[in-house]
Structure formats: structure tokens, C-alpha cells
Amino acid sequence: MTRANLYVPVTARRGSIAIGNFDGVHRGHAEMLQRLKQMATATASHAVAVTFDPHPIAILRPEFTPPILTTLSERITLLKESGADEVVVLPVTQQLLEMTAEQFFTEVIVEQFEARGIVEGPNFHFGKDRHGDTLLLQSLCDTHGIQCHVVKPVVDGDLMISSSRIRELLCSRAMTQATELLGHPYRLSGVVKQGAQRGRTIGFPTANLTDIPTLLPAHGVYAGLTQLDGRWFPVAASIGPNPTFGEHREKIECHIDGYVGDLYGKILHVDLLSEVRALQSFSSIDLLISQIQSDVAYCRRTAQQFLAKG
Incomplete structure (x- = not known):
């Protein structure tokens, strides 16, 4: 992946970032974005949400691609309503998916976004074969002097709120419960x-x-x-x-x-x-x-x- 594959506006550089699919922009995502906003305020930077399009699974294993909960335009709107100052769409290509976790961190997070801080959820993975996890992320951030915060999971009952769980509820006609987990x-x-x-x-x-x-x-x-x-x-x-x-x-x-x-x-x-x-x-x-x-x-x-x- 080269810089030409990703347009990062000036207002999205040197900010605090959160990276994810953010499908549905549910309450778990909203919690992460609120923490991102706090970090951005503390560092006098912008809160930047970075989302993927299409879902990485659509490239890796198209037959297992989950149905989407939100269109890209709706996702961007909800991310901004939840606290993001900027939303950058990261085009998912085979080249991107071949990057190691260390390459992704260096070439995307450090060189292209010039991130001052990063906020992620507990299940965040990055790099080829999802090799990178929050422990590696914290280590890389420490090495580069980037603030890192991993939010605690937002739960409903004993289960973590997730896009896949919301899909299950919608397919069970449990709309009331699904909207409670979505927050909208x-x-x-x-x-x-x-x-x-x-x-x-x-x-x-x-x-x-x-x-x-x-x-x-x-x-x-x-x-x-x-x-x-x-x-x-x-x-x-x-x-x-x-x-x-x-x-x-x-x-x-x-x-x-x-x-x-x-x-x-x-x-x-x-x-x-x-x-x-x-x-x-x-x-x-x-x-x-x-x-x-x-x-x-x-x-x-x-x-x-x-x-x-x-």
C-alpha cells in the first residue's frame, strides 16, 4: 500500500485515531469514540475515526461476508454524531491485507496519519492474519511515543455488545433489544x-x-x-x-x-x-x-x- 491509495486530509493528521469496521456504530463503538474525543481534547488534536470499506472479509472470504447493518454514508454520519471530528475511509485491498501488523502500524498509523494517540476496543486486531493485537499495539505505541488506550468491553448482561450479536437479534425479530444495543x-x-x-x-x-x-x-x-x-x-x-x-x-x-x-x-x-x-x-x-x-x-x-x- 502506498500513500496514493489513501487520502488523509490535513485535519485528520496528527490527531487521535480509532480504527475499526464500526458496522452499526453501536453502544460499544460509541463508548470508544467518547474516549477518543477525550484523548483528542487532552492533546489539542482532532478525533479521527478510521473505517474500512469494504469489510476485510469481503476480500478474504467473500462467501462469509456478513450482511451490513449500515451503509457507508450512514456509518460516517453516526460516527460523527458519536464524537468523531473526521472520518477517513480506508480502502480494503489485497495489498493492505498482506501488510504485517508492524507494516500497517508504521506505514498507516505513523507515516500517513502521524497519530498522536490511538483508542481501540479489547478485540482489536490488525495486520495479516490478524496477527496484531492490543498488546502488540501498546508495545508499538510505546516505542513511537504514541498514547494508547484500550477501552473495556461494553456489555449487556453477560455478553459483550457486538455487531454480530445485533445481527442475531435482528434475525430473531428482537428489534427492541437490537436498538437498545445499537443506542439508536x-x-x-x-x-x-x-x-x-x-x-x-x-x-x-x-x-x-x-x-x-x-x-x-x-x-x-x-x-x-x-x-x-x-x-x-x-x-x-x-x-x-x-x-x-x-x-x-x-x-x-x-x-x-x-x-x-x-x-x-x-x-x-x-x-x-x-x-x-x-x-x-x-x-x-x-x-x-x-x-x-x-x-x-x-x-x-x-x-x-x-x-x-x-
């Missing part, structure tokens, strides 16, 4: 395309999301919210097939409570807050409508409670 709603972003328009005929029009790049939660109904025209609207989102009408194709249908407008062809961001129920088949349209009314009322209360917290 789980966002789905997609393009609105025309569907069967069946919801409109029963009084609950939906925006049908397609081309979603992030992990889809397990099939079910979820409470969320979305911001349109400067206003927040409650959302009842159904993910999966429509068993009442004998449909088996997976769909993401979002009823935006109180919104009237044309969203076709536009990108819609839906922030999911909690699970509502599993999908089920209803024996009549009247029973379906009654259940949707109950779902929307629940979603409305959930969104209002979330917004009231500020």
Missing part, C-alpha cells in the same frame, strides 16, 4: 416502487421499499418512524410475504401514518424502533383491517414516546 433506531433505506396497491383499497396505503442494501430483519411487523418534508411520521412496517392474500414473495411495506403524497421513485429512510408481532394469515378482510388498526395505533404511540425523549 435500526434504519432501512430503499427506493419506493409501486406495489399491488391493495393497502390503499382497505384504507392503509403503503410505500413499498426495494433495493435495500442492509440486513433485513426477520419477517414480522415493526414500529418505526420516518422524516418527510421536515416532519416525523409514525410507520408500521411489514416485512415478509402477505399470507392473507396467498402471496409468498418477500416485501417491505411501510404504512406512513398521516402522510399524504407521492413517494414513487424516491429514497425512503425508515427508522425501526421495536417489533410489533409476527406475520399471520387472517380469515377475513375485516379481521385484517382490525389488526392493522391496532398495529398502527401501537406504532403511533411508540413513535410519539421515542420523539418525546428527544
Whole structure:
């Protein structure tokens, strides 16, 4: 890897840095970024988050690449909201992955970032075959006169908060617990395309999301919210097939409570807050409508409670 492969802006040099995938930017990441901000303040430098794109596994073993929790643009936004002054995206190439831990430290951390300090989590590894760990990092930092701080793991119960654990929760329809570990709603972003328009005929029009790049939660109904025209609207989102009408194709249908407008062809961001129920088949349209009314009322209360917290 050469300097030409990585653009480090002037404001990101001679700062305090934290390096990681940061997928989801969960509470564990937020703790690390707060410690990074403290170090940057103490050294009169910038807090710089360095993230990888794509995930290293996508290059090493593509078949094992985990589904992402956040797009790159969302990750950058969340990192800055969590305390980073600058976010630098480190392009993952085979050349980068062939670097030894010592090479990565010298050529990237020392020569390109000119780091004054570094903050990492307890499971941080770097260099070819993940040879470098926090003990080697501390030793190298001591040799080069760079401050080093390894944060303690942030736990929920007896388990450390991690992106992989959040993926497991989302795939189990445990949205409430997943958002608690994230520290923020789980966002789905997609393009609105025309569907069967069946919801409109029963009084609950939906925006049908397609081309979603992030992990889809397990099939079910979820409470969320979305911001349109400067206003927040409650959302009842159904993910999966429509068993009442004998449909088996997976769909993401979002009823935006109180919104009237044309969203076709536009990108819609839906922030999911909690699970509502599993999908089920209803024996009549009247029973379906009654259940949707109950779902929307629940979603409305959930969104209002979330917004009231500020």
C-alpha cells in the first residue's frame, strides 16, 4: 500500500485515531469514540475515526461476508454524531491485507496519519492474519511515543455488545433489544416502487421499499418512524410475504401514518424502533383491517414516546 491509495486530509493528521469496521456504530463503538474525543481534547488534536470499506472479509472470504447493518454514508454520519471530528475511509485491498501488523502500524498509523494517540476496543486486531493485537499495539505505541488506550468491553448482561450479536437479534425479530444495543433506531433505506396497491383499497396505503442494501430483519411487523418534508411520521412496517392474500414473495411495506403524497421513485429512510408481532394469515378482510388498526395505533404511540425523549 502506498500513500496514493489513501487520502488523509490535513485535519485528520496528527490527531487521535480509532480504527475499526464500526458496522452499526453501536453502544460499544460509541463508548470508544467518547474516549477518543477525550484523548483528542487532552492533546489539542482532532478525533479521527478510521473505517474500512469494504469489510476485510469481503476480500478474504467473500462467501462469509456478513450482511451490513449500515451503509457507508450512514456509518460516517453516526460516527460523527458519536464524537468523531473526521472520518477517513480506508480502502480494503489485497495489498493492505498482506501488510504485517508492524507494516500497517508504521506505514498507516505513523507515516500517513502521524497519530498522536490511538483508542481501540479489547478485540482489536490488525495486520495479516490478524496477527496484531492490543498488546502488540501498546508495545508499538510505546516505542513511537504514541498514547494508547484500550477501552473495556461494553456489555449487556453477560455478553459483550457486538455487531454480530445485533445481527442475531435482528434475525430473531428482537428489534427492541437490537436498538437498545445499537443506542439508536435500526434504519432501512430503499427506493419506493409501486406495489399491488391493495393497502390503499382497505384504507392503509403503503410505500413499498426495494433495493435495500442492509440486513433485513426477520419477517414480522415493526414500529418505526420516518422524516418527510421536515416532519416525523409514525410507520408500521411489514416485512415478509402477505399470507392473507396467498402471496409468498418477500416485501417491505411501510404504512406512513398521516402522510399524504407521492413517494414513487424516491429514497425512503425508515427508522425501526421495536417489533410489533409476527406475520399471520387472517380469515377475513375485516379481521385484517382490525389488526392493522391496532398495529398502527401501537406504532403511533411508540413513535410519539421515542420523539418525546428527544
